[in-house]
Amino acid sequence: MSKNKSTGKKGSMTAARVGCYIVLIILSFLCLFFFYMLLINSSRNNFQIQQGFSVIPGKSFGVNFRNLINNGNIPVVSGIVNSLIVSALSAGLAIYFSTLTAYGIFAYDFKLKKAAFAVILLIMTMPTQISAVGFVTQMDKWGLMDSLIPLFLPSIASPVVVFFMKQYMDSTLPMEIVEAARIDGSGEFHTFNSIVLPVMKPALAVQAIFTFVAAWNNYFIPALLINDAHKKTLPILIAQLRNADFLRFDLGQVYMLINISIIPIIIIYLFLSKYIVRGVALGSVKG
Numbered sequence: 001m002s003k004n005k006s007t008g009k010k011g012s013m014t015a016a017r018v019g020c021y022i023v024l025i026i027l028s029f030l031c032l033f034f035f036y037m038l039l040i041n042s043s044r045n046n047f048q049i050q051q052g053f054s055v056i057p058g059k060s061f062g063v064n065f066r067n068l069i070n071n072g073n074i075p076v077v078s079g080i081v082n083s084l085i086v087s088a089l090s091a092g093l094a095i096y097f098s099t100l101t102a103y104g105i106f107a108y109d110f111k112l113k114k115a116a117f118a119v120i121l122l123i124m125t126m127p128t129q130i131s132a133v134g135f136v137t138q139m140d141k142w143g144l145m146d147s148l149i150p151l152f153l154p155s156i157a158s159p160v161v162v163f164f165m166k167q168y169m170d171s172t173l174p175m176e177i178v179e180a181a182r183i184d185g186s187g188e189f190h191t192f193n194s195i196v197l198p199v200m201k202p203a204l205a206v207q208a209i210f211t212f213v214a215a216w217n218n219y220f221i222p223a224l225l226i227n228d229a230h231k232k233t234l235p236i237l238i239a240q241l242r243n244a245d246f247l248r249f250d251l252g253q254v255y256m257l258i259n260i261s262i263i264p265i266i267i268i269y270l271f272l273s274k275y276i277v278r279g280v281a282l283g284s285v286k287g
Contacts, residue, residue, distance in 0.1 A: 090215035102165035124159035205275035
């Protein structure tokens with residue numbers, strides 16, 4: 001009987017594992033299929049794409065790339081540079097200063113501490129569209145229209161990052177470490193930069209990816225502020241290329257530009273994913 005029970009348990013575990021693998025394979029296929037479709041359509045011309053999807057790549061990859069780079073109405077190189085500047089600065093400013101804000105709330109006891117955190121949560125729930133008109137008007141008064149500064153500078157105050165970092169500190173950062181550093185004579189900024197930030201690496205990596213991707217894909221605010229063609233970011237250029245007139249519309253160029261636009265996101269994820277995995281493994285060991 002015991003052998004039968006053990007055999008039954010092994011069989012059920014094997015069946016459950018096979019089921020998990022099947023689900024993972026299906027999910028992986030669904031995720032990767034769209035990337036494959038993007039690559040395939042990037043190698044086909046406008047007429048072939050309009051005929052429908054094909055599993056076999058086309059022969060127009062180089063042609064689409066040259067047509068896109070040589071398109072006088074779409075400054076692709078400057079768009080890539082602008083998007084990289086905005087996204088990198090947004091991610092850097094957000095994770096450093098928002099983590100610093102979260103550290104101030106975590107490490108200090110002061111009046112209205114809970115009220116301040118509640119205000120941050122309240123701001124986090126407000127959509128960008130509510131303040132867009134006032135933000136654009138203020139940028140116009142300050143002479144910052146057609147400038148990249150308004151696209152990354154507000155990231156210094158990121159309520160979502162502050163909330164995430166505060167919760168992460170509550171669960172993984174012992175206050176005893178901070179107090180020990182203070183006893184040893186370490187200044188607050190030295191403690192934050194040398195002790196707190198290394199502990200926060202997994203959370204910093206997660207928020208860096210999310211903030212970078214959000215800034216990279218941001219269309220709404222840049223479309224309101226930027227009119228100069230050489231200051232536009234990639235999402236604006238993609239929309240501009242898609243909205244071209246019938247004679248200039250080329251789906252091959254559209255897919256090629258989308259294909260180019262996702263490469264930096266993949267690189268950033270591959271570079272930072274090791275910190276995320278390391279943080280998950282560390283958390284499981286602590287648990």
